[in-house]
Amino acid sequence: MSAARTPIRNPAGEDATGKGRVFKAELDRRRFVQAGAAAGLTLGFTPHVLARLNTAGTSSAADAAKSFAPAAYIRIDASGTTLIVHRSEMGQGARTSCAMLLAEELELPWEEIRIEQADGDPKYGNQNTDGSTTVRLNWQPLREAGAAARTMLVAAAAQGWDVAAGECRAEAGRVLHAGSGRSATYGELAAVAATLDVPEKPMLKDKKDHKILGTPRALVDVPDIVRGQAVYGIDVVRPGMLYASIERCPTIKGTLGSLDPEAALAVPGVKKVLPLEGAAQPFNLNAGVAVVAENTFAALKGRKALQIEWKTGEGLESSGAFRDKLQQLVDGDGKPFRSEGDFAAAKAAAARTLSASFHGPHLVHAPMEPLAATAVVTDEGCEIWAPCQDPMTARQRVAAALELDLAQVTVHVTLLGGGFGRKSKPDFILEAAKIAQQMKGTPIKLTWTREDEVRHGFYRAQNAQKLEATLDESGRLTGWRQHTAFPTILSTFMPGATDPSGFELGMGLTNLPYRIPSIQLESSGIASDVRIGWLRSVCNTFHAHAVNCFVDEIAEAAGKDPVQWRLEMLGEPRKLEFSDRDKPYGLDTGRLSAVIRRCAEVSRWGEKTLAEGVQRGFASHFSFLTYVAATLDASLDEEGKVKVHEVDLVVDCGTVVNPDTVRAQMEGAVVFALSMAFFGEITVENGAVQQSNFHDYPMLRIDQMPRVNVEILDSDAPPSGVGEPGVPPIAPALVNAIAKLTGKRVYDLPLTRAGLA
Amino acid sequence: MAIRMKVNGEERVFDIDPDTPLLWALRDTLGLTGTKYGCGMNRCGACTVHVDGRARRSCILPISRLEGREIVTIEGLSPDGGHPVQKAWEKINVPQCGYCQPGQIMSASALLAETPQPSDEQIDGALQVNICRCGTYQRIRLAVHEAAAELAGETDGEAR
Structure with a gap:
């Protein structure tokens, strides 16, 4: 099965603004036309809310200007069609399955689809990728989004050719009129389609006509994975970035007793040592001491040199006694x-x-990729790149912890090197944001060691x-x-x-x-x-x-x-x-x-x-x-x-x-x-x-x-x-x-x- | 004290802490992030690269010990992803999350260089250093056999 090329790329240094769409997957040969460059069609649904369909808009910039702009899973412009996947990929096939649902109804040739990974945004509906729900929750809305777009593209073609819509059909990214042999690409039809009404109940394809759904498809990221080009959270690189590692209190409610940072600061490449306070639920953070350095190894070496005493607390849980208590309970x-x-x-x-x-x-959980997040805090707000299962919760927690408006926090979702539920928790993202807050303007990549992951789960x-x-x-x-x-x-x-x-x-x-x-x-x-x-x-x-x-x-x-x-x-x-x-x-x-x-x-x-x-x-x-x-x-x-x-x-x-x-x-x-x-x-x-x-x-x-x-x-x-x-x-x-x-x-x-x- | 080695065919000079494990030198200094961190203690194989043609765990190899050596990472295994192991991985659709797969591919390609037609036991022996938490082991075995068949020029085009 040939795979669609849908890379998540990490073009370090390419993005001079620091606000670019680094994790917008892009085909090199079919680069997305930037905001305002072309009229187009953006389509999507908050699940089950067809009435809130966005009928027009050219791009994310145009969307933002529209007060009714809802979720958007499909964007069509002169350059072609982009499918926007709002669920996180951790190996369970979310990116592929969501794209299959959209592409089937939209009549897109599988080999040519291109995918963008959505940022955390309420307009996409539920992005919390847990509970084995991606296909369950999106089976209907994503097919309907695809079907609505197809219906509108057919109507746009029929209008242009002055023929009945029933005489036209969508096939492989084009609308065809059999009688006259005319055809037009979706890109050519997008501007007109965007002016049409969205069908309230678009006709879904019959199961017997499915070409993509129900057929085995390789995961869309496999070509990048086997070339070492797939970008996980731990792989993010930002211009001017520093690297952080945190020594955490062994107990969740413990606090810092004493800290001597001198030896750590003496390690070549170490830039800063920052104590981080623990936080109760819902933030749920361990107290810690962050070491920020020029590279990961220097941060780790500096961390080893820290002189810390923790107040861990007394009389806390021990497994043997905990087992006895559980047995007493069930007795x-x-x-x-x-x-x-x-x-x-x-x-x-x-x-x-x-x-x-x-x-x-x-x-x-022990996902092969331990936790990692990159954050930069500027006067405008906080921008984050992270392998997260639940980008909206991450956004909300960061906004609350940093006392920012939700709109000031952006969360870009990378690939996840395994999740298994661990990456639904935003603690590691909050930690990165808290370090970045104290080093304004400098992107900070926080990498957890395996030991951190096992001990602070x-x-x-x-x-x-x-x-x-x-x-x-x-x-x-x-x-x-x-x-x-x-x-x-x-x-x-x-x-x-x-x-x-x-x-x-x-x-x-x-x-x-x-x-x-x-x-x-x-x-x-x-x-x-x-x-x-x-x-x-x-x-x-x-x-x-x-x-x-x-x-x-x-x-x-x-x-x-x-x-x-x-x-x-x-x-x-x-x-x-x-x-x-x-x-x-x-x-x-x-x-x-x-x-x-x-x-x-x-x-x-x-x-x-x-x-x-x-x-x-x-x-x-x-x-x-x-x-x-x-x-x-x-x-x-x-x-x-x-x-x-x-x-x-x-x-x-x-x-x-x-x-x-x-x-x-x-x-x-x-x-x-x-x-x-x-x-x-x-x-x-x-x-x-x-x-x-x-x-x-x-x-x-x-x-x-x-x-x-x-x-x-x-x-x-x-x-x-x-x-x-x-x-x-x-x-x-x-x-x-x-x-x-x-x-x-x-x-x-x-x-x-x-x-x- | 600068340390010189060849990485993916290019001469590279590292002017960093000589204790730095090759893993972090590749990732942070050269930006070759295809080689992954998983454990930092030679227990999971996610960081596997070739050193002078042999599969080694880069997380425990300080660059001070690599002067003049030849390193190949997943990015340099083939110019275009066309190594038989990479092709087999695509054909069998091995990866799930994919994070461990560069390490698996580097271990598998080193195995095939020495043992062109490995048995399941030989595959298990060479790849048991590589953990896959998603559990793709069954497909990895299939894909190694597929790659071996291609290397022997007898691929039938229908492995599954």
Whole structure:
């Protein structure tokens, strides 16, 4: 598949004004005509607000002059068509998928598209690239934007040729009139199209006519990536830039005791040492001391020479005691959030009961690109270049912290070298802006080391769960009780928040899909002394883990095959109504059963003769509105360490935009999940994280990579999440395989704790 | 004390702290940002470059030890991105976020220079220094085989 050329470039020094559009992707051979140079069409929608369509305008400068200027995803001028992608790219294919949605309806030849990365701006609607929502939220508005533009271009051509619009059609960036053989490019039609009314409900193409959607497309940035030309946040270069590194207090609420900067200032190339105060939520910054220098190495060397004493605080969180507290919580009664039937009665009447407690540690994101941001503060305001998942929140926080108007803060979004939720937090951007504020006029690039990233994260929360099941004489499950306890993500935004929120409990627990006569779900909160954040798949990882492992135990107790048990307990297809971020959604148990059934078929569950010493585990999970089932084959080596050989994964994510991206995300999810299950563990001692780099927070490597087979089920349902749903079923499938290998169930992750990895 | 070396075929003189790791000299001094920082301690391979034709981790190599050596970075691997490994990476659509991929490509190209037809085990052995957090390992293996086939002149044009 040939890739469109859509580079994010870093033309250091080219931009004399310092205010240029460095991260506006541009084709060298098709440079965008600057503001005012040509009349054109700018089109876009704030999601679902067609009435606010911008019908005219030539460029960003012209847009700014229009009071009604809304989001703008398409710009057409004499030089051609530019697609504006407002979601961040971190490897999940956002830039490619958004461009596919626009290009399909706009009838653009894929090989010739050009893309701009949008700055943070409310006119684009929701830019917070998290929750596996890019395609989900933009499937309709981006197609409608493309269709509206196409309709207007056709109308413009028809008007010019004085023929009926119905006699004209758009194709490959042109409008054609079959009767006369006339044709015009979109660029030629843009000025007239801009004067026309925007269709209120533009006609979308039929699925059978799709040329781009549903076909595998390479990510648009691949040509730049393989040439070393892709620009991530850490790669930004600005004229006259200095480099910064920050030594931070080991605890989030600690403060600076004493600082002697002399030795650091004596390091050649070091320009400044700047103490930075910590900040409470929502800014949520560690206290630190920044070293600003002529290059990164000098900044790092200066940082090592700093003489600092921190007041870290006493009696803060330590992982062992934290685990005990979590266990005490789940041993007691929690706050009920879903109750059906009468669990106490089921327990009293049970022929047999099962009980198990599960534990999972804090986890850190470890994207390959650590955090980095470049900021310059001038009398006009603050301009930022950063690999951020959420540029609007970054803008708002910087404006508030620097006491600027929102309009004075610009955030350019670079490529992200991985995100996994970490880069949705603007702390590193705020730090860069605060340093730049004290060095007005000088662009400052702040680079975090790996150690900084591991020690100053927003962690996936350490957690515990207790599960109880009641069975009758025939082994039938009559009752299910599950108590989950973890520090809530809300604590990151609101001081004092401790209770798990509905949306966290909704991730794999409230929506427990099995038909069980009595269900009792409870939660407990606990305060943590580290920052809690979302990490790929969030609470689904531990909820799906406990549910799937416990299901296998119950099936075994009942003498049933675990796949058969799941299908029986799901029963006839039902639509269960839940809500996600206050929006209702349905969980279709028929779709869940379908991925389970298909996964059993493709993996030849129960039929395939596995190699000697190999055992197979199974798990399934619904998350981000997507259904996934997976089998996993594993064995033990001579040292008793687990080796994973093969994973068969079946996914139903509704209508598929880019099947190659779906496959890639599922393959990657397996690796992400196995890294977590094998090694992932952040421990804390008196509020300070003990790990620091890949030697003590290891990742799966290529020699541990299993073969991953992905099947995507055909579906006409609306598109659902892709980036995250592949992760949750993998660890429980692994642990279910281990139970067969060793005869023992693992209740604590990671596997290193039991010597299995 | 200036340190001289050849970078991507050009003579370069570094008049900076001789303790500076090659990684930062390439990125900050020469502006060659294709070579990435990932760990700073020889644990992730994102900074892999060729030193006299062999894959080395530039984050732990002070420039003081590189006088007169020949360095090739991702930007210099081929004039136009046409190295068989780069072509295979595009064809198989290996990258996700792409941040580790320059390092993966430099490790893979060094492997193929020594072992033109590597087995999966040899690929794993040479590339296990390179972490990919996005998890593209399966495609990396495929792409190395694809590049090996092209180098041997037997590419069938349909790897996947």
